[in-house]
Amino acid sequence: QKSTVKNVAEFNKALRTVQPGDSIVLAKGIWKDSELLFEAEGTAEKPITLTVEEKGKVTLEGESNLRIAGNYLIVKGLVFKNGHTPTNAVISFRKDRDKMANHSRLTECVIDNFNNPERQVQDYWITIYGKNNRIDHNHIVGKKNLGVTMIVGLDTEDSRENNHKIDHNYFGPRPTYGNNGGETLRIGTSHHAMENSNTLVASNYFDRCNGEHEIISNKSCQNTFKYNTFFECTGTLTMRHGNETLVDGNVFIGNGKPSTGGVRVINESQTVINNYHIGLTGYRFRGAFVMMNGVPDSPPNRYVPVIDSKVNNNTFVNCENILFGAGSDEERSQAPRTSEFSRNIIYNDTKKDIFTINDDISGISFKNNILGKNSETTIEKGFVKADIQLVKNEQGFLIPTSKKIKHKISISPNIATKENTGVTWYSKEDKTVALNSGKTIKVKAGINTLYDEVKKSEAGDIMVLEEGGTYLLTKAVKIDHPLSVKTEGKEKANILFERMMAFEIQDGGSLSLENISFDGAKSPDYAGNSVISTSKNSMIENYKLFIDKCEFKDMVVNHSFDVLRVSKGTFADTISIKNSTFRKITGSIAALDTETDDIGAYNVEYVIMKNNIISELQGAALRLYRGGKDESTFGPFLEVDHNVFDKVGFGKKNKYKSAISLYGVQEIDIKNNIFRDSKAIQMHLVVGEPIVKVRNNALSNSEKLVVTGDQKYLVENQWDLDPRFS
Amino acid sequence: QKSTVKNVAEFNKALRTVQPGDSIVLAKGIWKDSELLFEAEGTAEKPITLTVEEKGKVTLEGESNLRIAGNYLIVKGLVFKNGHTPTNAVISFRKDRDKMANHSRLTECVIDNFNNPERQVQDYWITIYGKNNRIDHNHIVGKKNLGVTMIVGLDTEDSRENNHKIDHNYFGPRPTYGNNGGETLRIGTSHHAMENSNTLVASNYFDRCNGEHEIISNKSCQNTFKYNTFFECTGTLTMRHGNETLVDGNVFIGNGKPSTGGVRVINESQTVINNYHIGLTGYRFRGAFVMMNGVPDSPPNRYVPVIDSKVNNNTFVNCENILFGAGSDEERSQAPRTSEFSRNIIYNDTKKDIFTINDDISGISFKNNILGKNSETTIEKGFVKADIQLVKNEQGFLIPTSKKIKHKISISPNIATKENTGVTWYSKEDKTVALNSGKTIKVKAGINTLYDEVKKSEAGDIMVLEEGGTYLLTKAVKIDHPLSVKTEGKEKANILFERMMAFEIQDGGSLSLENISFDGAKSPDYAGNSVISTSKNSMIENYKLFIDKCEFKDMVVNHSFDVLRVSKGTFADTISIKNSTFRKITGSIAALDTETDDIGAYNVEYVIMKNNIISELQGAALRLYRGGKDESTFGPFLEVDHNVFDKVGFGKKNKYKSAISLYGVQEIDIKNNIFRDSKAIQMHLVVGEPIVKVRNNALSNSEKLVVTGDQKYLVENQWDLDPRFS
Numbered sequence A, B: 001q002k003s004t005v006k007n008v009a010e011f012n013k014a015l016r017t018v019q020p021g022d023s024i025v026l027a028k029g030i031w032k033d034s035e036l037l038f039e040a041e042g043t044a045e046k047p048i049t050l051t052v053e054e055k056g057k058v059t060l061e062g063e064s065n066l067r068i069a070g071n072y073l074i075v076k077g078l079v080f081k082n083g084h085t086p087t088n089a090v091i092s093f094r095k096d097r098d099k100m101a102n103h104s105r106l107t108e109c110v111i112d113n114f115n116n117p118e119r120q121v122q123d124y125w126i127t128i129y130g131k132n133n134r135i136d137h138n139h140i141v142g143k144k145n146l147g148v149t150m151i152v153g154l155d156t157e158d159s160r161e162n163n164h165k166i167d168h169n170y171f172g173p174r175p176t177y178g179n180n181g182g183e184t185l186r187i188g189t190s191h192h193a194m195e196n197s198n199t200l201v202a203s204n205y206f207d208r209c210n211g212e213h214e215i216i217s218n219k220s221c222q223n224t225f226k227y228n229t230f231f232e233c234t235g236t237l238t239m240r241h242g243n244e245t246l247v248d249g250n251v252f253i254g255n256g257k258p259s260t261g262g263v264r265v266i267n268e269s270q271t272v273i274n275n276y277h278i279g280l281t282g283y284r285f286r287g288a289f290v291m292m293n294g295v296p297d298s299p300p301n302r303y304v305p306v307i308d309s310k311v312n313n314n315t316f317v318n319c320e321n322i323l324f325g326a327g328s329d330e331e332r333s334q335a336p337r338t339s340e341f342s343r344n345i346i347y348n349d350t351k352k353d354i355f356t357i358n359d360d361i362s363g364i365s366f367k368n369n370i371l372g373k374n375s376e377t378t379i380e381k382g383f384v385k386a387d388i389q390l391v392k393n394e395q396g397f398l399i400p401t402s403k404k405i406k407h408k409i410s411i412s413p414n415i416a417t418k419e420n421t422g423v424t425w426y427s428k429e430d431k432t433v434a435l436n437s438g439k440t441i442k443v444k445a446g447i448n449t450l451y452d453e454v455k456k457s458e459a460g461d462i463m464v465l466e467e468g469g470t471y472l473l474t475k476a477v478k479i480d481h482p483l484s485v486k487t488e489g490k491e492k493a494n495i496l497f498e499r500m501m502a503f504e505i506q507d508g509g510s511l512s513l514e515n516i517s518f519d520g521a522k523s524p525d526y527a528g529n530s531v532i533s534t535s536k537n538s539m540i541e542n543y544k545l546f547i548d549k550c551e552f553k554d555m556v557v558n559h560s561f562d563v564l565r566v567s568k569g570t571f572a573d574t575i576s577i578k579n580s581t582f583r584k585i586t587g588s589i590a591a592l593d594t595e596t597d598d599i600g601a602y603n604v605e606y607v608i609m610k611n612n613i614i615s616e617l618q619g620a621a622l623r624l625y626r627g628g629k630d631e632s633t634f635g636p637f638l639e640v641d642h643n644v645f646d647k648v649g650f651g652k653k654n655k656y657k658s659a660i661s662l663y664g665v666q667e668i669d670i671k672n673n674i675f676r677d678s679k680a681i682q683m684h685l686v687v688g689e690p691i692v693k694v695r696n697n698a699l700s701n702s703e704k705l706v707v708t709g710d711q712k713y714l715v716e717n718q719w720d721l722d723p724r725f726s
């Protein structure tokens, strides 16, 4: 019997009389604030189905979710979008801790950007409990708040040795989260790491799942990962806890994107075979292949040493890093033992030695690995060189071929593709609009003309200001989509503003400013103004900010006047400030230090400051902070190149007492700068072996670099010079 | 001619043909997102009027505001509520910097809680420019975001010597803002302090205008304040900048409320006469009367020394503090000179000496002042004692009478009252609902039963839990009105929660928890959980939190698990934690340190911790932070009494490395506590001469008090004891 229901009450009523073999059909339309509990008992022959009147035309929105409990249930065709769950899961395979779903299937469902509006409030999208469930052909895209996208829970006996099958799902883009908790799939937890999960993860497509280090966090025993494709994912399939994992026949495609990685091995009796890797550039924990060091007698939540593991018959094409003994430190002192790395093929066009050996590798036996003829390694045995040619196969993969390669390298026909995963009736197209991709709009000089035009603008539009025109803003310009503002011509337009900010970047916004002059003369006489601020509310979308050839001046009406001020719960992919001048400012250029909870969060991934002149700036020019000891993330990355810092950092209110203040930054490159009459660069180096280079900087009557913390760094050519400015 | 208009377009059309003597009438209804520019030219005989179809039935809501520009204009009867202005003023007496209003009148208008939703985004409600304007009989209540309620601007020549009259306005309650920028009226700025404003402020009623120290900030010359009533206002009428102010015949009623003050004198040739003060308890800068020290050759934004000022014929009944030379320090080293304090009458039932002499008073001549017979002063001359009786006059004021009082103490019939100010057609009643003032609701034990009942509850309701019942929350309970939750009976109900918080206090909410046990065992395995959190978005309303007889335990699933976690842009009037136990917690009890911009903001006014047992708490039990050097605010105030701290503060993630961390707290009273195996109390003392007492605390194997900063403090009886717990 098939009953079509129009609302939650009807659904619950239908459920009361449902029989094996029946279907409950959600009527077309928007199901707002609908929390469904699909609790029923089907049979193997006659499952009970929850489905929709028309695929793609039934959407659960607002505060909605679904719990599945019982046996032999099928859920098919639901779409969750425009909302979030008030609980900790959008779809859960249990009613509560005692009643779960078994022998059930979730198929052809969509969860699309169904995010809690608070970036830092945690939830999962799919939590799988019980046994013998299949999760297949779902389309899952755009998780942006805290929490793993999909988990397999093992917290009760009834969920272990579960034989779940997770297959043919499309895991669409998940952007950098900027803290731990951005994983796409996790199986188990450290608390139950020694339980067998027996979950099969097969033929799923992971499309730019970039939340954090761990694309997949395997935390239990006897799981299998087969025929999955990882497309431009930053991070690795990580065997974080648990043993006897099989990773077989997967494909990792990096396309040269930063931080793309492959497989990371921790724990015992792991098998990594027949995987194909291409164009992975990640280093350290996100290498193309990483075998970690362990902690002797490790507690379950730390690092169990690698033993009895096999890494065989894998192919690495133009990958940049393979690591053995990664993470070796005082605590992680146990190198891998009784393990094997055999018959792997390593080819790289340009980088000679892609191996990093962080500890003793005598516990790993290397056999019959093949290197391209330009490649090298310091590992003494187990590698032979071969004249390798890359030949495209019919699937489009570049396959290394050589007489010396005995086994044929092939990619399974079961490999996941964008086409054979997810559903056909829901688009996988990217919806993001790039800056400068829209129409050009000329904005007349005057009061609020820019405000009015921006309000009418569309994503990607470009506002062109009058050469030398004066623009007064009595309202803050809200940027809620990608937008560019620039002056065409030589004389910059001049923007003054009466509110505490000229521009406020809101959720979904990105901003490019070019060839504009900003003057603080009309800004309110209160502490805490800024030219640009983010929304004070949480922003789910990452934003970008580009400043080029701009001028910022006379921002002295009160103290703590910043150029850019961001809020907690916001995250920028990139903040780039180039070719600009900053004169007479009481605050900072970029105050990126609001995540002071020290739980691993931070405000921005990439910061670039290049070719700027900064003079009479009272605060620290740059404040960049990443607290806590978490190792799940990559950034922040910082480049400070060819800037002049002239009288920077001497304000009484500059609590950092420095010209640049860095804390926990993961990659620092400060070079070719001049500091005159300025405070020091201060950096506190902790966590994650940061890469720190401070080179070719000239200091004149300025304080010297101050470094604290417990990490290594490089300083070269800190000249003591007296620059002459013309 | 009278034209009724229905929308902004019609308004603008009517304006194009308006003639002297005409009226434009806004039609009844809600005017949403209506920004009006009332620019016209009336004449003295035939002004042009902007008014409403029916008073109280025309409301401007959403993003609305009004600018007035031209001559002889009258605005009457508009109500602004349910919204805010996108600009920096709700009502402004100018179109732009060049075109202002003169000879115009704003009367019988209402601005009611028309706040920017962002507490820290600044605006004004009424900005007065031009000359000869009258602002009278307006009702202005509930400003809660940053920025002065009403200002007189002097930034161009055309706004100086303005002869504005501000009279018979009702300034309704403005709660503590928690930073500088909570003034109710400001005339001028430091930049134009030496200009004559010639503004008359007469017969206005200031009802609990408690934003900050300065109820009124006088910042220009030749202003007059007459017949105003200050009812339970915390702070003072402050002559911040400018000379020749006349403060005559005003009434200050404190009713014994904390921090209520009178007049504060700075600068030259000030006259303070015939004012009546009763029941003012404020000290230091908010004394019943304060004459400040100045800075020699003071820059305009600091403190010009007092000279040639007269303080005569004022009456002080049961006021607690009068100060001379207040603020004396290295910078403010110049005591008052050539000034006079004569024929004032000081009566106090209980406090003997209400005078504080902070510096040399030889520059003040004291003559013919009268003290009650129980009163004393160390000032040698100019005081006589009298046997004073308090006699209620027909207006209800207690008037000191004695044969020795020669001049009759009378209160002008023009004195402001709640009745003769504002408008008759808009209620002045308080809308706030107290905790525990509503109905009692029994809540069954179970999953989300509490969530469901709270969702249906009303302000003031009391949720009563089952004795010993277990309550699981899979959704966070949102508290958006005052609400109490308690167990009746001996065995506490037990609350567990699956979200990152059990309760989230949202804008408008307050929470009382009594006799409940909270267990962290079901909370998510992420850093940063809390039992109670505030909204992550800005909260315009101050909130209260009371915790009594509760138990908090097993909050160890991940690090940084706090009991209370607050967000930037939120402010508590009171956080009170009493008679409760805290065991095995990885974070803090109260993390009140999110205002790290150091611009004077902080998170809470009063913090009370009394009779609690705290054991195995990894973080600092209390983190309380008020950064910056601003002197505009009173708090935070802290009392920590009769608590046991047992193994507190030793967590690796405790970045404060202390058991209690205090920064910039203004009043500290820590007494009768036991610290065993615990980290230290750390306090950094800056700004505002904090009152700090640390007395009768027993330390066993615990670190000793650490004090930094530049302020005085008292420590008594720091015992080294070994307590025996039964």
Ligand SMILES: [Ca+2]
Pocket: A180, A181, A182, A183, A212, A214, A217, A632
């Ligand atoms: Ca992680």
Ligand SMILES: [Ca+2]
Pocket: B180, B181, B182, B183, B212, B214, B217, B632
């Ligand atoms: Ca102030």
